[in-house]
Amino acid sequence: MPTLIKKGQGDDFAFADDAFTAVADDQDIPQGDVIISLARFQTDGDRLLSEGRQIGVRIEPAEEVEALAYDLPRLAVVALAFPKHRDGRAFSSATLLRKRLGFAGEVRAVGDVFLEQAGHMVRCGFDAFEAAPGVTPDQWAHVVHRHRHVYQRAVDARPPAFVEREE
Amino acid sequence: MYQYDAIDKDVLADRAAEFREQVDRRLKGEITEDQFKQLRLMNGLYLQLHAYMLRIAIPYGSLNSTQMRKLAEIGRTYDKGYGHFTTRTNLQFHWIKLKDAPEILDHLASVDMHAIQTSGNCIRNVTADPYAGATADELDDPRVWSEAIRQWSSLHPEFSFLPRKFKIAITASAKDRTAAKAHDIGLMIRRARDGQLGFEVIVGGGMGRTPFIGPTVREFLPANRLFSYLEAILRVYNRHGRRDNIYKARIKILVSALGREEFARQVEEEWAKIGPAGDLPDTEIARIRGAFAPKAFDVLVNRSEKYEAALATDPAFARFARNNLKPHKRAGYTIVEVSLKGIGDTPGDATSEQMEVVADLAERYGQDDIRVTHEQNLVLPHVRLDDAHTVYLALAKAGLGTPNINLITDIIACPGLDYCALANARAIPIAQDIAKRFADQDRAELIGELKIKISGCINACGHHHVGHVGILGVDKKGEEFYQLTLGGSGAEDASIGKILGPALPADKVTDAIDTLVEVYLRERHDGERFLDTFRRTGDAPFKEAVYADAH
Amino acid sequence: MRALTGNRLTDGEAVFWKAGAWVERFADAELFAAEDAAETAEGHAKAQQTIVVDPYLIDLVESEGLWAPVSYRERLRALGPTNHPMHGKQAEGGAAIEALRHAHGAARSTGRVNLIKRK
Numbered sequence: 083m084p085t086l087i088k089k090g091q092g093d094d095f096a097f098a099d100d101a102f103t104a105v106a107d108d109q110d111i112p113q114g115d116v117i118i119s120l121a122r123f124q125t126d127g128d129r130l131l132s133e134g135r136q137i138g139v140r141i142e143p144a145e146e147v148e149a150l151a152y153d154l155p156r157l158a159v160v161a162l163a164f165p166k167h168r169d170g171r172a173f174s175s176a177t178l179l180r181k182r183l184g185f186a187g188e189v190r191a192v193g194d195v196f197l198e199q200a201g202h203m204v205r206c207g208f209d210a211f212e213a214a215p216g217v218t219p220d221q222w223a224h225v226v227h228r229h230r231h232v233y234q235r236a237v238d239a240r241p242p243a244f245v246e247r248e249e
Numbered sequence: 250m251y252q253y254d255a256i257d258k259d260v261l262a263d264r265a266a267e268f269r270e271q272v273d274r275r276l277k278g279e280i281t282e283d284q285f286k287q288l289r290l291m292n293g294l295y296l297q298l299h300a301y302m303l304r305i306a307i308p309y310g311s312l313n314s315t316q317m318r319k320l321a322e323i324g325r326t327y328d329k330g331y332g333h334f335t336t337r338t339n340l341q342f343h344w345i346k347l348k349d350a351p352e353i354l355d356h357l358a359s360v361d362m363h364a365i366q367t368s369g370n371c372i373r374n375v376t377a378d379p380y381a382g383a384t385a386d387e388l389d390d391p392r393v394w395s396e397a398i399r400q401w402s403s404l405h406p407e408f409s410f411l412p413r414k415f416k417i418a419i420t421a422s423a424k425d426r427t428a429a430k431a432h433d434i435g436l437m438i439r440r441a442r443d444g445q446l447g448f449e450v451i452v453g454g455g456m457g458r459t460p461f462i463g464p465t466v467r468e469f470l471p472a473n474r475l476f477s478y479l480e481a482i483l484r485v486y487n488r489h490g491r492r493d494n495i496y497k498a499r500i501k502i503l504v505s506a507l508g509r510e511e512f513a514r515q516v517e518e519e520w521a522k523i524g525p526a527g528d529l530p531d532t533e534i535a536r537i538r539g540a541f542a543p544k545a546f547d548v549l550v551n552r553s554e555k556y557e558a559a560l561a562t563d564p565a566f567a568r569f570a571r572n573n574l575k576p577h578k579r580a581g582y583t584i585v586e587v588s589l590k591g592i593g594d595t596p597g598d599a600t601s602e603q604m605e606v607v608a609d610l611a612e613r614y615g616q617d618d619i620r621v622t623h624e625q626n627l628v629l630p631h632v633r634l635d636d637a638h639t640v641y642l643a644l645a646k647a648g649l650g651t652p653n654i655n656l657i658t659d660i661i662a663c664p665g666l667d668y669c670a671l672a673n674a675r676a677i678p679i680a681q682d683i684a685k686r687f688a689d690q691d692r693a694e695l696i697g698e699l700k701i702k703i704s705g706c707i708n709a710c711g712h713h714h715v716g717h718v719g720i721l722g723v724d725k726k727g728e729e730f731y732q733l734t735l736g737g738s739g740a741e742d743a744s745i746g747k748i749l750g751p752a753l754p755a756d757k758v759t760d761a762i763d764t765l766v767e768v769y770l771r772e773r774h775d776g777e778r779f780l781d782t783f784r785r786t787g788d789a790p791f792k793e794a795v796y797a798d799a800h
Numbered sequence: 801m802r803a804l805t806g807n808r809l810t811d812g813e814a815v816f817w818k819a820g821a822w823v824e825r826f827a828d829a830e831l832f833a834a835e836d837a838a839e840t841a842e843g844h845a846k847a848q849q850t851i852v853v854d855p856y857l858i859d860l861v862e863s864e865g866l867w868a869p870v871s872y873r874e875r876l877r878a879l880g881p882t883n884h885p886m887h888g889k890q891a892e893g894g895a896a897i898e899a900l901r902h903a904h905g906a907a908r909s910t911g912r913v914n915l916i917k918r919k
Contacts, residue, residue, distance in 0.1 A: 143492075167287070168287060169492060170370075170408075170409065171487060173407045173409075173410065198271065198284070198288055199410075202404075202406040202409060228267050231260050232406075233401055233404070234406065235526075244530060244532075
């Protein structure tokens with residue numbers, strides 16, 4: 083069972099209880115809050131939401147977050163999958179969810195969630211991480227805060243170098 | 250040149266510290282080789298046949314004497330006293346130990362250098378015109394935009410895990426010295442009729458297994474909209490580029506699959522959504538531009554008596570001047586090309602002593618400015634004609650006076666199977682053998698411009714697809730064989746070479762080159778380069794001559 | 801006949817398996833005549849993640865009474881680059897190096913066993 087690390091309000095990181103059950107397409111949907119695939123959400127989403135549950139949708143790299151555009155206000159979590167840590171599509175998906183689609187819920191990294199990519203993930207708007215076993219929130223925070231400066235605008239509020247220079 | 254401020258220096262220090270931790274975790278077994286490989290590659294560290302190889306970024310091929318001396322020192326301390334300048338205008342050390350790599354990065358950071366993103370599936374070192382700031386025919390200084398891209402692309406949170414590597418070239422001259430059309434993005438600086446500065450944007454060129462000359466996706470992009478447009482291209486690529494097959498993952502395959510129009514449409518659609526929020530403020534471009542402000546050139550007359558006298562009395566210098574000196578935009582100055590293609594030497598290699606000689610000359614006579622070309626040579630871009638002879642004599646003394654720029658012995662070669670874990674065949678010995686065959690300078694000059702480019706495998710680091718004569722090493726039942734391609738060009742008249750015929754064994758390659766040259770000399774019309782003759786005649790006479798024995 | 805090789809993690813040096821340890825000279829490498837012995841050694845080697853990177857078996861051929869790697873690539877790893885005869889393992893010279901330099905019968909240039917399976 084992976085451990086969930088969550089980002090707090092002030093760039094702090096802590097273990098968090100995970101209220102959600104990740105449900106594969108061939109599993110029955112249990113009681114409580116669940117994270118389901120996009121396909122399943124498109125067939126069963128309305129019914130599950132009407133039962134008063136919190137719902138999360140898992141987006142695979144090849145799936146477009148735009149498909150959720152109209153449903154985002156109803157979703158608690160969007161889980162972006164890293165089948166391999168080298169597959170960087172989720173960085174674009176997270177960026178679009180936050181910047182373009184204005185999603186304010188939890189953006190969770192799931193799959194091959196690699197500590198060394200923590201900084202990029204946070205900059206792109208991820209705020210929950212199913213990190214590999216053994217990875218601690220302290221390690222996560224350390225990697226995120228390694229770089230004192232950034233060169234680009236991203237989803238986070240960090241001022242890029244060209245803004246810092248004007249101050 | 251660009252001066253790093255406190256922020257730029259902090260970034261390098263933090264990156265070096267980060268890598269030190271990553272190496273430490275690997276050595277302790279906390280991360281696997283598979284995980285570590287991605288991390289080390291993003292700092293240019295490869296595991297090759299004999300040792301680790303560290304590829305150090307020389308951003309847009311530009312460095313000063315302090316930096317060059319540091320490279321010499323690293324070569325002497327951590328390698329075997331030499332380094333290899335590459336077709337990506339970087340420098341590779343071939344005998345590096347993993348445990349030394351963090352220390353080397355600290356050394357580099359101390360002179361504002363790094364190995365950031367010299368490998369990995371991220372945005373690589375930008376290629377720019379090595380004559381930037383010195384050539385008369387440029388519309389703007391491409392280094393300004395190159396440095397802005399260097400910063401924007403460094404540790405980019407969204408675009409560091411792309412489907413495949415990503416290379417950008419910028420040129421501002423009618424003469425393309427960057428192979429822009431063979432890059433993932435080629436930016437050609439243009440000026441609109443109303444004087445507005447902008448870029449022609451070429452996307453989807455490339456070499457490798459499936460070579461393409463990139464198509465133009467936008468005729469004119471206003472310069473101040475560059476970064477939002479780059480973001481749009483990269484986002485379309487990051488989302489839709491293929492990830493199922495490493496050989497089909499470059500953006501050229503996406504552009505070719507979608508077609509130029511559809512790709513351009515998708516980029517424009519994304520670009521419209523990003524809007525100017527994705528652009529750099531003009532003030533930042535102006536800040537960077539300030540760092541590249543024109544040098545304080547002396548006001549000189551065009552004719553240097555000292556230079557003319559040297560030409561008249563030193564025939565070796567006259568030959569060097571004919572081939573290695575290029576016109577400068579300022580009267581009384583010249584651009585000096587320093588050939589790293591000594592006859593029989595390894596193309597692109599320079600010893601630590603040679604690096605120091607070039608550094609000293611740059612400092613004393615060249616406004617402290619050194620460039621690396623994608624053809625694996627060095628350039629002193631601002632030398633007074635008065636000093637040209639002195640500079641030549643010092644270069645020649647250090648074995649750097651070979652007067653062969655753009656000639657048949659100015660051969661590009663990748664490290665090949667002598668070093669590289671990916672190679673199928675050696676490239677260096679082939680280059681050495683050809684150079685020795687054409688060592689006669691009179692004959693080489695008679696032949697004129699002829700660009701031979703050699704790759705030891707289909708990844709094409711030796712740019713063979715765009716060689717006037719390209720040579721590709723292949724493995725034929727365990728033996729090294731070489732396939733010839735003719736008619737390629739990486740310049741403004743870019744084209745992909747055409748395979749001449751069956752691959753040749755190693756010991757037949759130089760003879761074949763000789764035969765090609767003989768056919769060219771027989772067939773050429775006045776003023777034609779090898780490439781022009783080939784384009785006029787087609788491959789028939791060449792093919793017939795090279796494969797005559799086989800008939 | 802086969803040998804087991806890889807690159808040492810700390811410095812990248814090409815190394816060869818010899819009775820549970822790694823040696824730098826090809827001439828000192830353990831030669832495996834039996835398939836299962838070679839594969840057992842490979843299994844042990846692969847477990848040594850902090851010592852050696854990516855170990856693999858290579859095929860050898862006999863050349864004038866000596867065993868040499870079949871592939872050109874592996875011969876270069878055992879010798880060093882041909883453009884710098886004094887760089888790499890070949891620098892120490894001697895009969896074993898000379899024999900390897902002149903060994904004939906090179907075949908496949910990768911010479912890796914189970915290349916496809918490994919990936």
